[in-house]
Amino acid sequence: MGGKTVIRGCDWAVTWNAGGGTDGSGGHTYAHGVDVAFEDGVLIHVGPNYTGDADIEVDGSGRMVMPGFVDIHSHPSSEPGNKGLNEELGSPKLGQSGLYEYMPVFRMLPEGAPHATRFAIWEMLKSGVTTFCDLSGNRENWVDEVADTGIRGVLCPMYRSAVWSTKNGHSVVYDWDEAMGERGLESACALIDAADRHPSGRMSGMMGPSQIDTCTPALIQASKAEAERRGITMQIHAAQSIVEFNEMTGRHGMTPIEWLDDIGVLTSGTIIGHGIFLNDHPWVHWPNANDFERLVASGTAVAHCPNVFWRRGIALNHVGRYMSAGIPLGLGTDTFPHNFLHELEIAMVAGRLMAGTFDQATTEQLFWAGTVGGARAIRRDDIGKLEVGCKADLVLVDLTHPYMQPMRDPIRSLLYSAGDRAITDVFVDGTRVVDGGEVRTIDIEATAAKLNEFQKVTISGVRKRDWAGRGIEDLAPMVLPTSD
Ligand SMILES: [Zn+2]
Incomplete structure (x- = not known):
């Protein structure tokens, strides 16, 4: 938040056409060579040639920008x-x-x-x-x-x-x-x-x-x-x-x-x-x-x-x-x-x-x-699309990622082939929360360690909570038998 950010020269973008869609109430559209600018968490420009100033410049080449x-x-x-x-x-x-x-x-x-x-x-x-x-x-x-x-x-x-x-x-x-x-x-x-x-x-x-x-x-x-x-x-x-x-x-x-x-x-x-x-x-x-x-x-x-x-x-x-x-x-x-x-x-x-x-x-x-x-x-008209006035909630996809190749249709490459591996950056309310594929705000190793601890406690209490008194091996046997 604060200051202006521009993601400049995105090779591809999923922009919003307010009169598009089958019923004319709006629809997503592919566009090329798009600058996306935002200030105080709100989109102020989505389209070619942003000429305003910016405190932070992000290179959009090799990227698709799309709504979160x-x-x-x-x-x-x-x-x-x-x-x-x-x-x-x-x-x-x-x-x-x-x-x-x-x-x-x-x-x-x-x-x-x-x-x-x-x-x-x-x-x-x-x-x-x-x-x-x-x-x-x-x-x-x-x-x-x-x-x-x-x-x-x-x-x-x-x-x-x-x-x-x-x-x-x-x-x-x-x-x-x-x-x-x-x-x-x-x-x-x-x-x-x-x-x-x-x-x-x-x-x-x-x-x-x-x-x-x-x-x-x-x-x-x-x-x-x-x-x-x-x-x-x-x-x-x-x-x-x-x-x-x-x-x-x-x-x-x-x-x-x-x-x-x-x-x-x-x-x-x-x-x-x-x-x-x-x-x-x-x-x-x-x-x-x-x-x-x-x-x-x-x-x-x-x-x-x-x-x-x-x-x-x-x-x-x-x-x-x-x-x-x-x-x-x-x-x-x-x-x-x-x-x-x-x-x-x-x-x-x-x-x-x-x-x-x-x-x-x-x-x-x-x-x-x-x-x-x-x-x-959920009755929100200001998220889910890249339109001026909406929240700066957006995602950058790496079009150069090998899983995205051949790169003809980026949404198809993303959904059918690459998955989250090609997502590099995620902005929420104008703040970059995911940066280079890493979530800046969460210590995932420490979080996973805690989750493992709590799962062990859950497992230890299964038998007393189950109506038939079954243990974890009876309720959820492992995929393979164990040899040792
Ligand atoms: Zn549910």
Whole structure:
């Protein structure tokens, strides 16, 4: 921040055409020979021939400049600790999901949250994410910890009226405590106030009643009202598992989407993570509903996080259909790694496999979802695109990197071949946070060491948390047998 920076002579740029796109509401465009200048964290020039002065000059030759990605759904305080534990775990008698039997067993100690969060943000920054939504339990110092990494953070403290568990691996029980949910909502409001007040100007908030099946309708409605009052969004996990679909239809005789509509929150400004199990999903046999049409008509956004689901054989049906119908859709990294480019590639793979055709889940669609799509889902018009007046949140890609060759189409080279290896620099709010591929703000060796320590503690407590008393070798056997 402070002073003027110009990235001069970028060989390629992803610029913004305000009248472009299929509906004329704007679209990304390739351009060559572009100067990008910014001051006080805001873009003041995007185009050829910047003639103003500059305090800092960055050479753009051999580089593509593009907008930073917007990650609208992540759980960085816990997910990094699950690496090597739950990649191939789902409950065969609970709809293949890992949510009910395994997530509580592998939960890391709360003291590990700051380390896990830094680790996840390191991965995000290196893969070009400049804004992310952090869906975590509320904790002290959260705002400062995220702000210190240099990223732009939308903090979404999660709270709920019930806790789920399984005592037999084939049914889920809900332990209700409505007052707990109300206290959670109250403390979430305080946290969001603190985020809004943070001097960095990079922190903000989102309302987060955790899951459709663990919150009372009153808690969800109060959260939505609070989000509207503040002009922010609300995010809730819904239509994310077969168990939840059956639970909601069992309770109410309505699908999760119908029930959200019934209680008045299926509207613009609500984000559903993950919106998979609509009544017309091939795993659901519930013909007498119109979830997809309702979703389209409502303007409700969807947070699409394919990585955590494909590991369990589950996929959205299908991302190209959702986007073509106009459902506002952004991408998230619901699990480790928090490598956004990896997630983006999986979104294309899963989308085409589910559609059974190559012309769905196109590169253009998913690049849109990862940038402007995510920005619009969280009601931000000043990120996800390189336009004068927007935040100086941008990424430099090394076009000369061997993995980018032959270099005909830089976005394709980046997404299908090079991945985060070709990302050299990331600016957030005008500050260079990633420099020459290194994250300036995070000591990754120390962070990884801490994460290893906390994972060891998690593993040591698995047997007492598992309903069947199983140890780690039974729950998550190693890939290969060990010979010594
Ligand atoms: Zn999630």
